[in-house]
Amino acid sequence: MKYSFISAEEAAASIHNGNTIGIGGFSSVGTPKAVPAALAVYAEKLHSEGKEFKVGLITGGATGSQVDSALVQAHAVAFRTPFQSNKEMRNAINAGEVQYYDVHLSQIGQDVRYGFLGDIDVAIVEASDITEEGDIVLSTSVGISPTLIQVAHKVIIELNEAHASKLTGMHDIYIPDAPPYRREIPIYRVNDRAGSISVRVNPEKVVGVVRTNERDRIAAFTPLNDTTSRIGQNVADFLLGEYQRGAIPREFLPLQSGVGNIANAVLGALGADKKLPAFSMYTEVIQNSVIDLMMQERIRFVAGSSLTLSDDRLDMLYDNIDVMKERVLLRPQEITNHPEMIRRLGIIAVNTALEADIFGNVNSTHVLGSKMMNGIGGSADFARNAYLSIFTTPSTAKDGLISSIVPHVSHVDSTEHDVRILVTEQGVADLRGKSPSQRARCIIENCAHPDYKELLWDYLKLSEGKGCHTPMSLRNALKMHIAFAETGDMRNTKFEM
Amino acid sequence: MKYSFISAEEAAASIHNGNTIGIGGFSSVGTPKAVPAALAVYAEKLHSEGKEFKVGLITGGATGSQVDSALVQAHAVAFRTPFQSNKEMRNAINAGEVQYYDVHLSQIGQDVRYGFLGDIDVAIVEASDITEEGDIVLSTSVGISPTLIQVAHKVIIELNEAHASKLTGMHDIYIPDAPPYRREIPIYRVNDRAGSISVRVNPEKVVGVVRTNERDRIAAFTPLNDTTSRIGQNVADFLLGEYQRGAIPREFLPLQSGVGNIANAVLGALGADKKLPAFSMYTEVIQNSVIDLMMQERIRFVAGSSLTLSDDRLDMLYDNIDVMKERVLLRPQEITNHPEMIRRLGIIAVNTALEADIFGNVNSTHVLGSKMMNGIGGSADFARNAYLSIFTTPSTAKDGLISSIVPHVSHVDSTEHDVRILVTEQGVADLRGKSPSQRARCIIENCAHPDYKELLWDYLKLSEGKGCHTPMSLRNALKMHIAFAETGDMRNTKFEM
Numbered sequence: 001m002k003y004s005f006i007s008a009e010e011a012a013a014s015i016h017n018g019n020t021i022g023i024g025g026f027s028s029v030g031t032p033k034a035v036p037a038a039l040a041v042y043a044e045k046l047h048s049e050g051k052e053f054k055v056g057l058i059t060g061g062a063t064g065s066q067v068d069s070a071l072v073q074a075h076a077v078a079f080r081t082p083f084q085s086n087k088e089m090r091n092a093i094n095a096g097e098v099q100y101y102d103v104h105l106s107q108i109g110q111d112v113r114y115g116f117l118g119d120i121d122v123a124i125v126e127a128s129d130i131t132e133e134g135d136i137v138l139s140t141s142v143g144i145s146p147t148l149i150q151v152a153h154k155v156i157i158e159l160n161e162a163h164a165s166k167l168t169g170m171h172d173i174y175i176p177d178a179p180p181y182r183r184e185i186p187i188y189r190v191n192d193r194a195g196s197i198s199v200r201v202n203p204e205k206v207v208g209v210v211r212t213n214e215r216d217r218i219a220a221f222t223p224l225n226d227t228t229s230r231i232g233q234n235v236a237d238f239l240l241g242e243y244q245r246g247a248i249p250r251e252f253l254p255l256q257s258g259v260g261n262i263a264n265a266v267l268g269a270l271g272a273d274k275k276l277p278a279f280s281m282y283t284e285v286i287q288n289s290v291i292d293l294m295m296q297e298r299i300r301f302v303a304g305s306s307l308t309l310s311d312d313r314l315d316m317l318y319d320n321i322d323v324m325k326e327r328v329l330l331r332p333q334e335i336t337n338h339p340e341m342i343r344r345l346g347i348i349a350v351n352t353a354l355e356a357d358i359f360g361n362v363n364s365t366h367v368l369g370s371k372m373m374n375g376i377g378g379s380a381d382f383a384r385n386a387y388l389s390i391f392t393t394p395s396t397a398k399d400g401l402i403s404s405i406v407p408h409v410s411h412v413d414s415t416e417h418d419v420r421i422l423v424t425e426q427g428v429a430d431l432r433g434k435s436p437s438q439r440a441r442c443i444i445e446n447c448a449h450p451d452y453k454e455l456l457w458d459y460l461k462l463s464e465g466k467g468c469h470t471p472m473s474l475r476n477a478l479k480m481h482i483a484f485a486e487t488g489d490m491r492n493t494k495f496e497m
Numbered sequence: 498m499k500y501s502f503i504s505a506e507e508a509a510a511s512i513h514n515g516n517t518i519g520i521g522g523f524s525s526v527g528t529p530k531a532v533p534a535a536l537a538v539y540a541e542k543l544h545s546e547g548k549e550f551k552v553g554l555i556t557g558g559a560t561g562s563q564v565d566s567a568l569v570q571a572h573a574v575a576f577r578t579p580f581q582s583n584k585e586m587r588n589a590i591n592a593g594e595v596q597y598y599d600v601h602l603s604q605i606g607q608d609v610r611y612g613f614l615g616d617i618d619v620a621i622v623e624a625s626d627i628t629e630e631g632d633i634v635l636s637t638s639v640g641i642s643p644t645l646i647q648v649a650h651k652v653i654i655e656l657n658e659a660h661a662s663k664l665t666g667m668h669d670i671y672i673p674d675a676p677p678y679r680r681e682i683p684i685y686r687v688n689d690r691a692g693s694i695s696v697r698v699n700p701e702k703v704v705g706v707v708r709t710n711e712r713d714r715i716a717a718f719t720p721l722n723d724t725t726s727r728i729g730q731n732v733a734d735f736l737l738g739e740y741q742r743g744a745i746p747r748e749f750l751p752l753q754s755g756v757g758n759i760a761n762a763v764l765g766a767l768g769a770d771k772k773l774p775a776f777s778m779y780t781e782v783i784q785n786s787v788i789d790l791m792m793q794e795r796i797r798f799v800a801g802s803s804l805t806l807s808d809d810r811l812d813m814l815y816d817n818i819d820v821m822k823e824r825v826l827l828r829p830q831e832i833t834n835h836p837e838m839i840r841r842l843g844i845i846a847v848n849t850a851l852e853a854d855i856f857g858n859v860n861s862t863h864v865l866g867s868k869m870m871n872g873i874g875g876s877a878d879f880a881r882n883a884y885l886s887i888f889t890t891p892s893t894a895k896d897g898l899i900s901s902i903v904p905h906v907s908h909v910d911s912t913e914h915d916v917r918i919l920v921t922e923q924g925v926a927d928l929r930g931k932s933p934s935q936r937a938r939c940i941i942e943n944c945a946h947p948d949y950k951e952l953l954w955d956y957l958k959l960s961e962g963k964g965c966h967t968p969m970s971l972r973n974a975l976k977m978h979i980a981f982a983e984t985g986d987m988r989n990t991k992f993e994m
Contacts, residue, residue, distance in 0.1 A: 180687075
């Protein structure tokens, strides 16, 4: 071992008040586990002595509770970027305790390298192995770890022995050069290798290695229900129709699919439909359903930035590791989400909306325009550059008290220009080539819940009275949101005529 | 000549009711001139006989009055995409007579090839020359003409003798293959050539060649005023600061600049500041000021999709044509605006906003959320993928009756995630790494007009009272727009407390 082993407490003590910390990992896996917890304890100790201690936290994407919960509960976070999906962090962001910068996940790595977010004082990354030369073999995710290791002044490595020797060879680490003179990203098919299997680190920067032996804990998904199943089926039926009419090439196109239940339902439906060929995935997060479909030979190959798998699926992967290393690649999120790659490969992107409006604008992040849920993540990286960008949402939320289809979204994350297909359990709206008035008709007719159709038609009628390109009534655009905020039920909306 | 000459009237008579017509050209130049006018006359004749005649119109970008005005005044347009900047067309769109599909200009070419907009029945393109082999040398713009020529069932060529033999060699025609298996776009420096100098056409599709001899007429820009000059100077000062602190590489980065007065002011200020090195442009539209700065050796090289030049600047170009052919390239808009290229080259993108909100969302298209101005154009192609995306706007419009900085834009074209720097004549807001609350303070302080600062601070205070990530008051978000719509002056805004 080229580096010295140290305790998590020793590692934490190398971090100072006001530091910017880069935390490795992605989608709650492959994140360091021991040092953030020790850092939280260290922060609380300093606070109890009346000393200030807060850090800025830059990650690849979501982290587990070992990072966000621990550090937020210790009131040790001043700044957070680019994504989180953690209850305590979310509350702190919405309380204004943590300043949160919500960025496209393809951009955060280059933002760090370009110096837009200042210096990274300390990087903390999880390794599954360290080579004799001292190179880091990452664990179950890549995220922006290679960039953090490259630019941070100090590097703390957690060596997680739970993955020892399993993952070597599954990573493909490539970081683009700086502009203006650089070559293309040398990936032309989903399974092309562009980089190395490990990350070189300047040994002088390594604070030490902390041993751990703990698998990632991922949140359980609730089982599919009728609504999510119907959404999945609607997506599959739509893609089959496009495929059969020749609008998707014979080889099919690589698929990107977001995270969560709807994504699982979409994959399940695509996998079950044998009229579609087996396909490849070029995606961000590799979920359980991907492994299932690989075992059934419905997914040929997957490239992503994290193995966000439950224990049984990780076991399944490890039990078949020799074959799986030919069929799975883990890449930096800058590459999995890169506009160059998504456009070149012709990705079909399926992402989830929090709400959509009748013109096709999508809100992915804000409840009632103000409360942050998680962040934009990679949804717009994919939607903006995809061959086909599909957004899905159940037509209602909160047992029908909220319509996910509204006259005017309270916040926009993907604009009408980037949303080609909208799918709810009610049906599919194909927005390509349609004017706003035509889109509104198509979405109300096909996607809105019956409880809300009349309300939405009323809005459209009163707005169209004014005769403009996009029928919008300034006085009524947010009335459905106001009705929910003030009465708890969007069905109580009263438009001003 | 491989093809037969025909009259504009004969050409027009080959077009049928319900056809989708692809019109060549970009940014009002290099568009066909005789056939659209003849088509308008033909349509009016059919209408007078009680016959239906309407077509769908797909262009590269804006067309001159010879196309949009002529055909709209003849009530011959049912559908229009992807961009226009013509008064009669705008009125028809806002009256609901023409269904308008507003798309990113990098995408319309591939949308056509992918078949998303149905068949192209007839393409009408302007040539400056036709080679012995029958290949088309385009004229002062490229736009999506190569794609239209490739996919249309019939092709009508206008041979514009006003440009005879002048432009041969200035075009670089490259169309990407179809996914999923394709290579990179082989451009690694702004001046790399990727394609051919002319466009091959299947001779069997050529209806005939119509002779013309007429230069493009471009709208005169109003002279710079104090506001636009200060915006230009603010952008130049900001970029100089970034350059001097090392956040922009020593070679500088290729610049993209939108169309119009502010773009001219920005270029003028960058050109005048000798502390910045001479730079290259990778842009959409080549305006007068670019030629001026090339003559002064402040711009080294420019690649764009159109020479949108006044007569004197076109003369200047033609007078120096041998040198200029080494320093100017005309490419398809799919390449000038391509996410792969913009991200690879590290473009600095400067585009104009119609309005921006205090969180950094930008409206580029809609007045009061409903009335279409022109279209999104390439602004989001560049902003989304740029090294630095800068949006500019005067802080007020209509002599101060409208604040361009509002609590909540009435329409979103570039989201808070894609707007890094906001500039008005009042100053510069650097939004990188800032939470919504921090951005709001930064924008109100630096960019808002003094007449509106107190109003915006009031909004921020009342919204922050609720304690969420993005301070938004549903009841007040659009109150400034409502005040203007109902009283003609945003300063009459009364917020509900």
